[in-house]
Amino acid sequence: MSFLSGDSLWLAALALVMLWWASRRVSRTFEKQYPALGRKVPVSGPAVLHVIDRAPDDPSAVPGLPIVVIHGASGNARDGEAALGARLGAKARILFFDRPGHGWSERPPGRSASAPDGQARMIVEALDQLDVGQAVIVGHSLGAAVACAVALIDKKRVAGLVVITPATHPWPGGGGVSWHNRIAALPVIGRVFSELFPPFLGALVMPLVLPSIFTPNPVPDRYELRSGAALALRPKAFRANALDVVGLKANVTRLSPQYCEITAPTLIVCGGADVIVSNALHAERLAGEIKGSRLVELAGIGHMPQWSAGDEVARLILEFTAVLPVPPVMPAQAPAPPP
Structure with a gap:
């Protein structure tokens, strides 16, 4: 009996090793299929943030405010770039961030890396390194909580705030x-589960x-291919997303009383038929807390307006951005005369 028990344990161990190996192989396949499209910026943590940094499509146009886009749960920078990049990029520099731990970004250990304000601080630091001054910050779903945190942490940088x-x-x-x-967010079991099963x-x-x-x-045509959705199925990204989602309620409970301190002009866009998040609990409450904010509800649209009503969402963002003051471009300083 003891021999059979030991033999069974060996078989179970072998099966787990083979499953782990296969999981790694599938994850590497996803990474080859959806490589990093932008640059990686080291930030404190230590961490690395990946950002797709699009220059204006029309180089002769007078540049507007840069637009920074922050994706939601189970997403990555490709999602926003595929939905809004071409629609927003005629005159403005557009930066699509992979949130820490997602896409091609890396996150430091610790709970703060999962918190919206912790992620916001890393994004602010990356914007400094990318020489992005005042900008319009756009966040979708869970990314909207990160965008609001940016508006609280660095008020002077945020010329405008858009939450979708x-x-x-x-x-x-x-x-x-x-x-x-x-399960994936649990301390030990969650790590094992994330390593073996998500791919x-x-x-x-x-x-x-x-x-x-x-x-x-x-679902938009070829959405999975265009958005790189499979990147969220890699072990580290899957666990990072789980930690973000499981910790969200406690984090927004802590952060939401501060939203009334947001001073940036704010546009709130929601889908009138959204069944993922409640407009009454989120969008409408936020509109009541941020003074002077504008709430737009798109009839018949669900949780992904940037895809399902991309032209309308882009129009709203561009119209909102167009009336914001653009900081003057400082002329290049002449070199000092020799002593």
Whole structure:
């Protein structure tokens, strides 16, 4: 009996090793399929933030304010770039960030790396290194909480704030977090689960999950390929997303009382048919807390307006940005005369 037990343990161990090896192979396949499109910026932590930095499409146009786009849960910079890059980029510099731990960004250990304000500080530091002064900060869903944190942390930098279907406030009850995120966020079991299963389970489940995210709108053509959605199925990214999502309620409970201190002009865009986040709990509350903010509800649109109503969302952002004051470009300083 003891021999059989030992033999079974060896077989189980071998199966786990093979599953781990296969998970790594699939993850590397995803990385080859969706390579980094931008540059990597070292920040404190230590951490590295990946950003797709698009110059204006029309170099002869008078440059407007730079626009910084922050993705939501299970996303990456490709998602925003594919949805809004061409629509926003005629006159402005557009920067699409991978949040820490997502896409091609790396995050430091510790709870602060999962918190919206912790991520906001890293993004602010990266903007300094990229010589981005005043800018319009755009955040979608969970990324909207990060965008609001940027507006609180660095008020002078934020010329305007745009949040799209925001997840910014606490919600009643203990729901709102899927079982796989709860498991992946656990201290030890979560690491093992994230290393072994997401690349396989995600590939099977994603076609079933995407329609619920976009409902009542159809999933855009070739969305998975255009957005690089599979990058979220790699072990480290999957666990990072789980930690962000599981910790969100406590973090926005802590941050939301400060939203009334946001002074930047603010545009809030939400989908009138969003079933992922409640407009009454998030967008409408935020509109009531940020003085002078404007709330736009898009009828018949779900949680992904930047895809399902991309032209309208881009128009709203560009019109909002166009009336913001653009800081003057300082002339290059002449070299000092020789002594």
